[in-house]
Amino acid sequence: MGSHLHLKRCRFPAHTAKIFMKICLAASAGGHLTELLQLEKAWQGKEHFFVSDKRLNALDLAKKENVYFLNCPRRNPVNLLINFAQAISVFFREKPAIVISTGADTAIPFCIIAKIFGSKVIFIESFCRIKEKSLSGKIMQHFSDLFLVQWRENLNFYNKAEFCGSVF
Numbered sequence: 001m002g003s004h005l006h007l008k009r010c011r012f013p014a015h016t017a018k019i020f021m022k023i024c025l026a027a028s029a030g031g032h033l034t035e036l037l038q039l040e041k042a043w044q045g046k047e048h049f050f051v052s053d054k055r056l057n058a059l060d061l062a063k064k065e066n067v068y069f070l071n072c073p074r075r076n077p078v079n080l081l082i083n084f085a086q087a088i089s090v091f092f093r094e095k096p097a098i099v100i101s102t103g104a105d106t107a108i109p110f111c112i113i114a115k116i117f118g119s120k121v122i123f124i125e126s127f128c129r130i131k132e133k134s135l136s137g138k139i140m141q142h143f144s145d146l147f148l149v150q151w152r153e154n155l156n157f158y159n160k161a162e163f164c165g166s167v168f
């Protein structure tokens with residue numbers, strides 16, 4: 001693809017320009033978290049924390065960053081309820097102004113809770129989704145204030161998406 005995600009040319013919600021704000025970075029461990037970590041300049045110098053699940057790269061991240069580990073739903077209703085309860089607890093402890101997420105299942109309930117309670121939500125569709133929507137994308141297109149895609153082809157099936165290039 002060649003281009004990199006250019007956050008400055010994307011239409012961010014107005015209050016994202018504030019210098020003093022808390023940012024939540026929400027992503028399932030693995031590839032989704034790897035994508036999110038490529039955007040470090042978006043939260044550099046700002047108060048921030050991560051929400052993820054307990055897998056290798058998130059455990060490594062917790063050695064140097066504030067990471068909350070939530071239960072991974074994996075399309076299991078009981079695990080989803082546990083995740084929602086944990087997400088509510090973390091949300092009210094941290095009260096982020098903005099949530100930036102690359103998905104997937106572990107992060108989505110946190111994003112929904114954040115939106116309900118007034119946080120701005122920026123969702124970035126996964127780099128691996130080129131020809132079809134992800135389940136996270138299908139959900140987050142309704143809850144995000146800014147919905148970014150990494151492939152121009154995604155503009156054909158997400159009506160509120162903005163193309164900003166690749167995170168890699």
